[in-house]
Amino acid sequence: MTNKKALITGASRGIGATIAARLAKEGYDLILTARDQSKLATVQKECEQLGVEVLVSTADLSSEPEIIDLFLKAGFIDLLVNNAGFGIFEEITDTKLEDWQAIQKVNAEGAFLCMREAMRTMKQQNGGRIINISSVVGVKGYPSQAAYGASKHALIGLTKTAIEEGRDHNIRVHAICPGGVATEMVKEARPDLTDFSAMIQPKDVADAVAYLCSLPTNITIDCIHLRRAASPQTW
Ligand code: NAP
Numbered sequence: 001m002t003n004k005k006a007l008i009t010g011a012s013r014g015i016g017a018t019i020a021a022r023l024a025k026e027g028y029d030l031i032l033t034a035r036d037q038s039k040l041a042t043v044q045k046e047c048e049q050l051g052v053e054v055l056v057s058t059a060d061l062s063s064e065p066e067i068i069d070l071f072l073k074a075g076f077i078d079l080l081v082n083n084a085g086f087g088i089f090e091e092i093t094d095t096k097l098e099d100w101q102a103i104q105k106v107n108a109e110g111a112f113l114c115m116r117e118a119m120r121t122m123k124q125q126n127g128g129r130i131i132n133i134s135s136v137v138g139v140k141g142y143p144s145q146a147a148y149g150a151s152k153h154a155l156i157g158l159t160k161t162a163i164e165e166g167r168d169h170n171i172r173v174h175a176i177c178p179g180g181v182a183t184e185m186v187k188e189a190r191p192d193l194t195d196f197s198a199m200i201q202p203k204d205v206a207d208a209v210a211y212l213c214s215l216p217t218n219i220t221i222d223c224i225h226l227r228r229a230a231s232p233q234t235w
Contacts (some may be wrong), residue, residue, distance in 0.1 A: 002026060002027040002028055003027075003029075004027070004028050004029070004078040004079065005028065005029045005030070005031065005074075005075075005076070005077045005078050005079070006023050006028040006029070006030055006031070006077065006078065006079035006080070006081060007030075007031040007033065007070075007071075007074050007077045007079070007080050007081070007114075007118070008020050008023070008030065008031070008032055008033070008081045008083060009033050009034070009061060009080075009081065009082055009083050009084035009110075009111075009114060010033075010034055010083040010084030010085060010133075011030075011032035011033060011034055011040060011043055011083070012032075012034035012035070012036045012039035012040045012043065013034075013036075013039055013043075013183070013184060014181075014183035014184055014185060014202060015083055015133065015178075015181060015183060015202045015205050015206070016034065016081070016083040016084065017039075017043045017202075018202035018203055018205070018206045019081055019083060019202075019205065019206045019209050020032055020043050020046075020047055021043070021046055021047060021050070021206070022203070022206035022207070022209065022210050023079075023081075023206075023209070023210070023213075024046075024047035024048075024050040024051075024052045024054070025050055026210055026213065027051075027052060028052060028078075028079065029052050029053040029054070030047055030052060030053070030054045030055070031054075031055045031056075031057060031070075031073075031074045031077065032044060032047075032054060032055070032056050032057075033056075033057050033058065033059050033070055033084075034058065034059075034084065035058055035059070035060050036058075037056070037058050040056045040058065041056060044056050055073070055074070057070050057073050057074070061084050061106050061110030061111075061113075061114070062102070062105040062106050062109075062110060064113055067110065067113045067114060067117060068113075068117060070117075071114075071117035071118065071121070075121075076121050076124075076125055077118060077121065077122075077128065078127070078128055078129065079128065079129045079130075079131070079213065080114060080115070080118040080128070080129075080130045080131070081130075081131045081133070081209060082111045082114050082115065082130065082131070082132045082133060082155070083133040084106065084107075084110060084111075085106065085107045085111075085133070085151070085152075086103065086106060086107070086185070087103065087145070087147075087148035087185065087189060088102070088103060088147060088148070089144045089145055089148060089189055090144055090146065090147070091143060091144050091146065092146045095146050095147055099147060100146075100147040100150075103147040103148055103150075103151050104147070104150070104151050104154070106151075107148070107151035107152065107154070107155065108150075108151045108154035108155060108158070111132060111155055111158065112158055115130060115132075115158060115162055118130060119162065119165070119166065119169075119171060122166070122169065122171045123169045123171070126169060126170050127169070127170040127171060127217070128166075128170075128171045128172075129171070129172045129173070129174075129212070129213065130159075130162060130166070130171065130172075130173045130174070131173075131174050131175075131176060131209055131212055131213075132155050132156075132158065132159045132173070132174070132175045132176070133175075133176055133178070133205070134152045134155040134156050134159070134175045134176065134177045134223075135148075135152040135177055135178060135179075136177050136178065136179045136225070136227060136231075136234050137149045137152045138152030138153050138155055138156045138175070138177055139153075139156065139177055139225070139234055139235055140234060155175065156175055156177075156223070159173055159174070159175040159222070159223070160222075163220075163222060170217060172215070172217065172220050174212050174220070174221055174222060174223065174224070175222065175223040175224070176205060176208050176209065176212075176223070176224045176226060177223060177224065177225045177226065177234060178200050178204075178205050178226040178227070179199075179200055179226065179227040179228055179231050179234070180199050180200060180228070181199060181200045181201065181202060181204075181205060182196035182197075182199040182200070182201055182202070183202060186199070198228065198230065199228065200226060200227070200228060204226060205226065208224050208226055211224075212224070
């Protein structure tokens with residue numbers, strides 16, 4: 001057991017649920033959050049079977065009061081995984097302002113507020129780790145991903161700032177930028193795709209999270225670019 005506590009956003013399904021199970025295996029006690037209580041309860045059960053303590057706390061990450069309440073309930077944490085996010089995929093000329101704003105609200109602003117609350121307690125305890133799940137879309141431009149891509153670029157910008165602000169407080173901050181991962185998000189966005197076997201799997205992202213958590217405090221990795229070997233280089 002690590003005696004460490006991790007808060008994972010977007011833990012009700014997909015990459016977040018897989019990260020939760022992986023961190024439970026590593027011995028982390030968990031605070032799992034998302035909006036869907038019943039899906040969170042399923043993930044909670046799976047993680048508890050691995051012998052760790054798991055608290056579920058629902059929150060809509062577009063709400064500052066709900067985020068503040070979540071972190072009050074969580075108390076001191078050693079690790080924040082900012083994973084929650086969603087996309088609406090349109091070209092710039094077809095993007096509605098309300099869709100743009102909804103995406104920035106959760107993917108950028110929600111992640112910022114979680115980092116703010118986490119870093120406040122991590123500064124008090126002189127240490128911690130934050131892992132932001134950005135995307136290849138946070139590094140490169142893709143058609144029909146204007147709002148989503150901007151939000152993921154914002155998360156990279158936040159990560160860079162937090163790396164600097166966290167350094168002297170023993171707070172290590174990382175981004176992971178995966179290419180396409182076989183989850184419901186992709187299945188919903190690309191109903192035409194039928195074969196997901198060649199894609200990155202949620203487990204691959206969870207393994208990258210576990211690796212970052214294993215780093216000694218005197219070294220760090222700013223960003224992991226995780227891509228299918230068949231895709232062009234990311235950076
Ligand atoms: P997913 O299956 O759609 O899961 C998204 C998670 O975010 C869910 O747990 C969802 O929970 C939560 N969420 C969404 N809106 C929320 C809100 N307003 N408040 C609180 N929680 C919210 O997606 P995924 O593929 O696992 O993606 C996870 C992260 O990886 C996202 O940030 C995504 O951008 C990023 N990513 C995904 C891919 C990919 O190809 N799949 C690639 C690169 C990066 P509730 O609905 O229960 O609230």
